[in-house]
Amino acid sequence: MKYGLKMFAGMLTVAMISACSSDSSSGGSSEDETIKVTTTIAQIGNAVEEIGGEHVEVVSLMGPGIDPHLYQATQSDLKKLQNAEVIFYNGLNLEGQMHEVFENMSDHTPTVAIGDTLPDDVLREDMEDDNKTDPHIWFDIEIWKTAISNITDTLSEEDPAHAEAYQQNEEAYFEELDELHDYAKEQTANIPENQRVLVTAHDAFNYFGNAYDMEVKGLQGLSTDAEYGLADIQDLVGTLVSKNIKAVFIESSVSEKSINAVIKGAEKQGHNVTIGGELYSDAMGEDGTEEGTYIGMYRHNVDTIVKALK
């Protein structure tokens, strides 16, 4: 036993020494004037880029194709968090346990949950239960605008010298978003009223459906990790058949296996359903492509849905 204890003490020393020697320089020193911003989802990162323009440097923890429900941190995320001068995240329980981390960090670094300041009446939720708030707020442009105006306020507070620029950028971006909203309204109006049912793998599109007067059915619950039951599949198949819906949609960050079960089920009842295409739900497209921006991704979704259901 003595031998064991000695070794143990030696080992702890090794751990401590290696721990201390690795104490690298703490980042955050800004030679340049830009504000270093870290965001969780790329949708928020994109909005910060638009509003901050040349005065900010944005990195997102969850890049293209990463489902925030199933996000795994990598080593370089440490630096992104350490160097951040401002952190924006969605809130409304989208990032799970990370919320606790951000709340804790807010002592030294401004951390802003852009969704948490939204008034209750615009959020889709079960009024009795705060846990049932739908976090996918970026799918209603009006709500999203309110949410990202928090970015403008925070940046202006942190960097009053450029407050005017932020305000102008916001106005310009909001104009683009309004155009997008009008485009989406126009396009979705082309879908026959009895065909306005959006069937997807998980419940991400409730705000979208609300904004454009479409019924939304998801196979899984709000979280992509939830299990779906036999009744869920049958329920969906029933809707597809009775309303004669032409297409269902898969999502970039969710496996299409689940939705295939629904298609097979409808086939058995003599109703042919096709896959209408892939929608971006929780993750955006690759960086540098059209779908890698919020507007591009939104437009892609609208076009895909309209094309399949028209």
Add this chain to the structure above:
Amino acid sequence: MGYEAWILLTGSLVGISCGMIGCYLIVRRMVMLADAISHSVLLGIVLAFLVSQSLNSIYMLIGAAVIGLATTIFIQWLYASGVPEDASIGIVFTTLFAIGVILISLFAKDVHLDVNHALMGEIAFVPWNTIVIFGAEIPKATATLLGITVVTLLFIIGLYKELKITSFDAALALTIGLPVTFIHYLLMTMVSLTAVGSFDAVGAILVVAMFVVPGSCAYLLTDRLDAMLAISALVGVLSAVSGYYAALWWDVSISGSMAMMGGVIFLLTWIFSPRYGLISKWKKSSTPLKEQEG
């Protein structure tokens, strides 16, 4: 201390506490207990949610700890009644997990409720989730794990003889009047507390790996329990430290890479262990019988 230091320290503490407890599980053939608990805690968080109607992490942790404990107790019951160890582990955790899945679909379908979100921690975020203890600001997870490690050490040192005899020779333990069942349950309690506390701090994969791998390495290297415990803790620390730098090199998940380095260390041990390694076995079997006797 910088953020790297906190992660290294936290990973090392997981290696030490889980590594040492894991030794006892290996000699009792119950090493997959930690993996079982990582699944059955789903039931714990669902029940905690249904009772509290909140996703507050304190309730989740309590629920997980209660079900973790229940898991070990049920397994011990089955085992004591004659079901083989591996089968009892399998039966208990799959059943509890399945009950959790069904309860979610029945009562909590619209809630953002899953184990990854509600319970499992992420070692990368450890440095930023701090509390103040005695005026010093230290990460919560590090504090938790420090506590767990101290309790583990006290437990092992305080009951060293009792644990040793009951683990290796239960019959002898009974004849000399040791409370064998009580010690079993005590060990199981330690396992579930260590597991759930570490899950909350650093996530499932790292904890399960640290329960299994360091002890297995030590098992191949020595026949003495005290040396096994020490080697196991050492391997735990080595996996954590080398894993951190591997994660830095490849820019990947830190806990995943710590667990992977554990696997690499095991592979090396398995090949090169002086007594039970592949090479020494191969040497022994290729030596002519006469020479071996002579």
